[in-house]
Amino acid sequence: MMADSSRLCSVWLGSETGILKGVSLGRKQAFNFCNTRQLSRDQEVRALCWADPAQSELLLGSVDGTVRTFSTEKGAFTEARRCGEPAEGCFTGLAALSGSATVTCVECGTLRVWREDSSEPATELHAGQNVCRMRQSPVHRHKVATGGKDNPLKIWDLQRPESPAFTAKNLRDDWLDLRRPHWVRDMAFIPDSDKVVTCTGYHQVHVFDPASPQRRPVLEVEYGEYPLTALSLPPGGQSVVVGNTHGQIAVLDLRKGAVRGCLKGLAGGVRALQCHSREEAGQTAGEAGSQEVKEEDDDEVWDAMERGGGAKEENNNRRRGGGGESEEEEQEKEEEKAFED
Structure with a gap:
């Protein structure tokens, strides 16, 4: 049952209680893929990424330093490995390399x-303190790219x-010759x-x-005016x-370097953003084509309405004796006659 449900999901969410939730947009339904009786704050999900290009597995980085693998085909967690210690801080990013290798920060x-076949890291480097x-x-x-506070x-x-x-160079000093953080x-x-x-x-x-x-x-x-916390590229x-700590999102x-528009309706700070993939963009283009066809049909309707209006006006003129004068012209003549009288 869980495997069938996971195949329907197109959106995946990780919560601070460790719950992995999948959302089926077609059915407008959400599914939980964790045992709610065994949840704890140590399993809070802080990073999430696909493990393979086929998107058959998800990687979840938890606060306790473990990385869990979830199979979307089986609808269950298949592996968990220790990739850090809580004292090092939370995960700030996960990535998958070819050959079943995982990158953590x-x-x-x-x-x-x-590497998949080793409990020790194949490569380790230091990207500086306070990586966000x-x-x-x-x-x-x-x-990969890294960055953080004063980093x-x-x-x-x-x-x-x-x-x-x-390595990016620090911003130019402000107009008071003070360092910009x-x-x-x-x-x-x-x-x-x-x-x-x-x-x-x-x-x-x-x-x-x-370059x-x-x-x-x-x-x-x-x-x-508030700190920006997340971004995504359409x-x-x-x-x-971009999104900020007050729930404001803008394009x-x-x-x-100008603001194209703002999105409203959010509550709370923005933690992460993800725009649709290029496949979704292709679907949108198809919908635009359908819209163009609809506009052409609308033009035909308007043309028909114009013809109908012309026939109605011709009938009105015929009832007025065939003079072909409009109601406005007749009203002007009546006003002139009343003025002469």
């Missing part, structure tokens, strides 16, 4: 690569982990480019280009969706 900055987020490049999966954006090549491939809360790799977009705890959005020699943001935008990579244009 915790708040203290320790980033590890775990680690993200994987969707194209070059051996590249600038870094891009790592896990095939050459000795030093970061790119840096607080990276989330980031994403922009498709079809080497650029990375970040959002900060000081309500800023930055775009970095590793730029200055290593500072090539674009800087501010939104709202298909196309020309805009970014920003990455070309002009």
